[in-house]
Amino acid sequence: MRTFVNLAAAVAITLGLIFVVRGLASYIFDKPAVPVPAAMKQEPPKSAAAKPAGKPAVKQAAASQPSAQPAAKQAAATPAAAGAGDPAKGKKVFNKCKACHFADKPKNKVGPSLLGVVGRPVAAFEGYKYSEAMKAKAADIGTWTEDKLKAFLAAPKKVVPGTKMAFAGLKKEQDIADIIAYLKSLQQ
Ligand code: HEC
Structure with a gap:
């Protein structure tokens, strides 16, 4: 033994x-x-x-x-x-967001325009009426850096409890990376 x-x-x-x-x-x-x-x-x-x-x-x-x-x-x-995003794939994943967001024009829908959102301060798109929850979190989160966006898109209601964004979140990290790459590609 x-x-x-x-x-x-x-x-x-x-x-x-x-x-x-x-x-x-x-x-x-x-x-x-x-x-x-x-x-x-x-x-x-x-x-x-x-x-x-x-x-x-x-x-x-x-x-x-x-x-x-x-x-x-x-x-x-x-x-x-290394897991960086692919804008072409991100465009497809963005179909999940399309009902509520424009990504390519500065116009609001149910949700605020996401044109230029990467690097934009939270709850700062002009003319959009954000929820109190989102406004309250704005100072906390600060700016939509890629990391902050990643966390938010994975679990919107966890990052901003009480947000009126009725979206459960994206499960796949790659989808999130692709969407961020797509959003970035539109604002360059
Ligand atoms: C059912 C509608 C809906 C869907 C689907 C949706 N959103 Fe939203 N989104 C909203 C609303 C409404 C807000 C504003 C939230 C608030 O004020 O609490 C928002 C806010 C946001 C914000 C914060 C913007 C800012 O100016 O601070 C980001 C980023 C965002 N959404 C990204 C996405 C992405 C990416 C997707 C797709 C994966 C998505 N959303 C899907 C409705 C939606």
Whole structure:
């Protein structure tokens, strides 16, 4: 019995170690993949020479040479994999909101226009009569940052108890990210 327990413990520890080492390894080796999109973004305004020497600069220089096309593609694909929103999909998900909101014009329906809502102060669309609950929460929430919108769209009545937005909330995080991307795409 004891041997068995010892054996089990040894196996558990070994598995744990493998896990940790793998985690560390992927942390160390995957790390350069993260700065790449950031470096790519800074590429148009700044020349590679302006960058401080370092791994990202080296990668950037390499990427801007012959294979600029695939590198750019990769940069575009990385945020999507990380769960960033897709405006085209968001447009479809927005069908759930359409009955009550315009996203593309500054006109109110049952709910306020959502044109420009990302980054807009809460309960601030001119000419819309917000509920007392929403007005009371406005100071609290402040501005509809992406994170605040995410929380609100997942559970409107939890974030703003008493809101007159009669909508249960979106269950899928991806749907929410897509809608936010769609809303943002309209206000640029
Ligand atoms: C049944 C109608 C209805 C539906 C469906 C609906 N909303 Fe609303 N929405 C409202 C109303 C009404 C308000 C104003 C709430 C208040 O004043 O309490 C509101 C408020 C909001 C606000 C706050 C706006 C501001 O200016 O502070 C956001 C953001 C929002 N809705 C997004 C959405 C999104 C995104 C969807 C779809 C996933 C959606 N709503 C679906 C009716 C609706």
